[in-house]
Amino acid sequence: xxxxxxxxxxxxxxEARKFLEKENSLKRNRxxxxxxxxxxxxxxxxxxxxxxxxxxxxxxxxxxxxxHLELCVVAEELGRALAPVPFSSSVxxxxxxxxxxxxxDIKKDLLPKLVSxxxxxxxxxxxDLLAPTEDNIKCECKDEKLSGTKIAVPDAAIATHxxxxxxxxxxxxxxxxxxxxxxxxxxxxxxxxxSRGYFSINFKDIKSDLIGEAGNGWExxxxxxxxxxxxxxxxxxxxxxxxxxxxNNYAKERYAFGRAIGSYQAIKHKLADMYISITLAKxxxxxxxxxxxxxxAELSVAAATARVSSTEAFQFCSKENIQTHGGNGFTWxxxxxxxxxxxxxxxxxxxxxxxxxxxxxxxxxxxxLANSN
Amino acid sequence: xxxxxxxxxxxxxxKCRNWLEQNAELKINVKSDKKxxxxxxxxxxxAAKKWQMKKFDAGWAMLHWPKEYGGIAATPIERIIWGQEExxxxxxxGIYEIGLGMAGPVMMQYxxxxxxxxxxxxxxxxxxxxCQLFSEPSAGSDxxxxxxxxVKDGDDWIINGQKVWTSGAHFxxxxxxxxxxxxxxxxHKGMTFFFVDMKSPGIDIKPIKQITGGSSFNEVYFNDVRxxxxxxxxxxxxxxxxxxxxxxxxxxxxxxxxxxDAKEAFEWAKKQDDHGDPLIESKAxxxxxxxxxxxxxxxxxxxxxxMSALSKGDTPGPEASITKVVSANKLQAIGNFGIDSIDMAxxxxxxxxxxxxxxxxxxxxxxxxxxxxxxxxxRNIIAERVLGLPQxxxxxxxxxxxxxxxxxx
Numbered sequence: 164x165x166x167x168x169x170x171x172x173x174x175x176x177x178e179a180r181k182f183l184e185k186e187n188s189l190k191r192n193r194x195x196x197x198x199x200x201x202x203x204x205x206x207x208x209x210x211x212x213x214x215x216x217x218x219x220x221x222x223x224x225x226x227x228x229x230x231h232l233e234l235c236v237v238a239e240e241l242g243r244a245l246a247p248v249p250f251s252s253s254v255x256x257x258x259x260x261x262x263x264x265x266x267x268d269i270k271k272d273l274l275p276k277l278v279s280x281x282x283x284x285x286x287x288x289x290x291d292l293l294a295p296t297e298d299n300i301k302c303e304c305k306d307e308k309l310s311g312t313k314i315a316v317p318d319a320a321i322a323t324h325x326x327x328x329x330x331x332x333x334x335x336x337x338x339x340x341x342x343x344x345x346x347x348x349x350x351x352x353x354x355x356x357x358s359r360g361y362f363s364i365n366f367k368d369i370k371s372d373l374i375g376e377a378g379n380g381w382e383x384x385x386x387x388x389x390x391x392x393x394x395x396x397x398x399x400x401x402x403x404x405x406x407x408x409x410x411n412n413y414a415k416e417r418y419a420f421g422r423a424i425g426s427y428q429a430i431k432h433k434l435a436d437m438y439i440s441i442t443l444a445k446x447x448x449x450x451x452x453x454x455x456x457x458x459x460a461e462l463s464v465a466a467a468t469a470r471v472s473s474t475e476a477f478q479f480c481s482k483e484n485i486q487t488h489g490g491n492g493f494t495w496x497x498x499x500x501x502x503x504x505x506x507x508x509x510x511x512x513x514x515x516x517x518x519x520x521x522x523x524x525x526x527x528x529x530x531x532l533a534n535s536n
Numbered sequence: 537x538x539x540x541x542x543x544x545x546x547x548x549x550x551k552c553r554n555w556l557e558q559n560a561e562l563k564i565n566v567k568s569d570k571k572x573x574x575x576x577x578x579x580x581x582x583a584a585k586k587w588q589m590k591k592f593d594a595g596w597a598m599l600h601w602p603k604e605y606g607g608i609a610a611t612p613i614e615r616i617i618w619g620q621e622e623x624x625x626x627x628x629x630g631i632y633e634i635g636l637g638m639a640g641p642v643m644m645q646y647x648x649x650x651x652x653x654x655x656x657x658x659x660x661x662x663x664x665x666x667c668q669l670f671s672e673p674s675a676g677s678d679x680x681x682x683x684x685x686x687v688k689d690g691d692d693w694i695i696n697g698q699k700v701w702t703s704g705a706h707f708x709x710x711x712x713x714x715x716x717x718x719x720x721x722x723x724h725k726g727m728t729f730f731f732v733d734m735k736s737p738g739i740d741i742k743p744i745k746q747i748t749g750g751s752s753f754n755e756v757y758f759n760d761v762r763x764x765x766x767x768x769x770x771x772x773x774x775x776x777x778x779x780x781x782x783x784x785x786x787x788x789x790x791x792x793x794x795x796x797d798a799k800e801a802f803e804w805a806k807k808q809d810d811h812g813d814p815l816i817e818s819k820a821x822x823x824x825x826x827x828x829x830x831x832x833x834x835x836x837x838x839x840x841x842x843m844s845a846l847s848k849g850d851t852p853g854p855e856a857s858i859t860k861v862v863s864a865n866k867l868q869a870i871g872n873f874g875i876d877s878i879d880m881a882x883x884x885x886x887x888x889x890x891x892x893x894x895x896x897x898x899x900x901x902x903x904x905x906x907x908x909x910x911x912x913x914x915r916n917i918i919a920e921r922v923l924g925l926p927q928x929x930x931x932x933x934x935x936x937x938x939x940x941x942x943x944x945x
Binding site: 164165166167168232407411414415422423425426427428430431432434435436438439442443444446447449450452453456457467468471472475517520521523524527528 | 537538539540541542545613802816822823825826827829830831833834835836837838840841843844845847848855858861862912914915916918919920922923924925926927928929
């Protein structure tokens with residue numbers, strides 16, 4: 164019985180934490196937010212130099228050839244530090260899609276460049292102000308040329324490539340496009356957490372390469388999102404824990420009516436509930452990490468379980484952290500809002516809470532997992 | 537990460553399994569086995585005694601006890617493995633926990649050699665059942681506020697007062713007891729710990745009828761009950777110190793709320809009609825089931841993390857402290873869902889076992905939110921011991937017990 168990370172993985176995590184603390188990641192998050200520049204290029208370059216972009220990329224393509232578990236522990240630290248970098252877009256979504264579904268030529272071309280930072284990738288799904296479904300995707304591909312408009316695409320300005328969900332002759336397909344090409348227009352979109360950049364992309368007859376099987380794109384997308392859900396859940400528990408730590412410190416320092424506010428049960432119970440939500444999320448994320456790392460048939464249910472509890476934990480902890488800080492928590496000056504913003508970004512980026520609860524129950528209906536409790 | 541036993545654990549599990557298969561029957565339905573739980577009926581008692589004796593003879597009765605007292609000094613992970621295996625068999629469990637888990641270890645630490653020789657073997661063999669006499673009508677969450685009196689009289693102590701919430705008092709042979717020997721001292725300093733023969737003259741036991749209609753607890757009255765000083769455990773005034781070690785064991789023992797869970801809600805919703813459609817198609821129901829599944833799985837995986845630490849010989853983190861708060865509230869919500877799902881008929885007692893399960897959960901869950909530490913006390917414990925938040929200012933610190941405001945003059 165070992166639902167835990169190895170000593171080597173824990174070491175990697177503590178090194179990642181030290182690095183991000185030394186780099187003052189939270190301060191960088193705030194600067195990016197203030198300047199609306201979408202990312203911190205200097206921090207991103209340093210992260211690339213550390214080799215993190217190649218954690219999962221096999222050695223034959225210049226990567227470190229490590230597993231998903233190593234990526235999970237790094238994700239938790241990036242989440243804790245609210246790192247303003249395109250790591251999740253390029254690594255959890257794009258690189259993972261290439262590793263899993265791209266042909267050998269594309270892998271040989273792109274994977275080494277994703278390690279070195281020469282290439283950065285993203286995933287383009289949403290098109291309108293509603294949840295994307297297999298039936299409402301409008302972007303179209305004819306004779307390898309893709310046209311249409313995507314919105315809320317993360318990190319598209321620095322990204323050199325994107326995997327785009329579109330409609331082909333045989334149904335939904337995933338297609339790789341070069342974002343530096345003339346046939347696409349990338350425009351920044353104002354958003355709620357501007358420590359990260361969101362963009363619309365208009366494609367007009369852009370050349371594209373099929374990734375994976377034609378017509379089966381929606382199912383491939385679900386697998387990519389399930390894998391990413393586990394990795395994002397680690398970012399979410401990192402962020403939740405940081406928000407709880409912040410609230411906890413403040414509750415001990417701030418006095419009202421002659422005593423630390425943390426000595427009042429109204430505050431204690433709030434913080435205990437934050438701890439409870441994080442513990443549930445963490446345990447479910449560990450289970451998700453196991454399912455991800457072993458390519459288990461349980462992945463879709465395990466990922467949805469991790470996703471739902473971690474989304475709930477981060478949203479709860481970040482809002483109650485503001486509440487614990489009182490009026491100070493509502494100011495731009497205090498860091499509370501940085502966590503609040505990021506919790507919302509992470510709760511939507513690969514689909515809302517309602518979407519994932521529905522995926523969870525659908526998964527239970529398909530499997531026999533509910534019976535194993 | 538993996539979910540497999542180590543070689544030693546697998547061997548131990550096989551040993552447990554092998555013996556159980558030869559000596560007991562597998563349960564048909566894990567959640568509604570009639571022999572499970574605390575039942576006071578004579579037939580159940582006899583069956584429980586027989587099973588305990590059988591375990592004793594084969595060396596399974598008190599695994600965690602040190603070798604000198606007949607145990608095998610089992611590691612926590614071995615106890616968990618035994619528990620996992622035993623719980624799959626239809627055997628009467630649940631009446632020896634207080635003896636083997638609380639009274640036994642206290643006796644080993646504080647009783648005389650003679651007393652240990654007299655009391656530990658029948659405790660282990662299951663011939664004598666023990667109960668715990670701590671809570672009082674005016675001392676629940678604040679159990680150190682207890683007021684039952686002990687007055688020294690020659691070589692004896694005379695006990696007067698009332699205990700409450702005593703599980704199994706009516707079929708217990710002995711009890712461990714904390715009482716106040718000096719109300720002039722501060723509250724935590726004026727207590728002393730004893731063990732007492734439950735058949736002593738002056739002890740009067742009355743069952744408490746719970747909101748479920750059942751009675752698993754008692755009120756225990758003490759009227760001039762004599763206890764020899766030789767049955768004192770620990771020094772005079774050390775009562776709280778001795779009690780707190782046993783309470784720690786209880787907080788660990790009170791875990792998951794048994795009863796209808798996410799799985800039962802899910803299975804029911806697939807069968808039940810909702811205005812012409814299957815209930816499982818309701819969006820609200822799907823969201824609730826997702827929430828309960830995440831909680832249930834979160835607790836299950838939390839337990840696995842605790843076991844992982846134990847299995848490596850590490851001390852587990854405080855994660856397990858969330859178990860009862862989450863599971864008791866989940867049980868209440870699921871019970872409520874099940875009853876409401878049959879609309880106007882939800883009030884009726886029926887012969888449908890699933891509905892009975894939901895109604896039982898709804899009626900029983902309020903007790904689980906209180907027993908072994910209320911939701912509020914458990915949140916205080918998480919806040920103070922895990923998160924390091926300061927204690928509330930207290931009106932009872934540095935004050936003689938008799939001067940502490942009690943709301944009753």
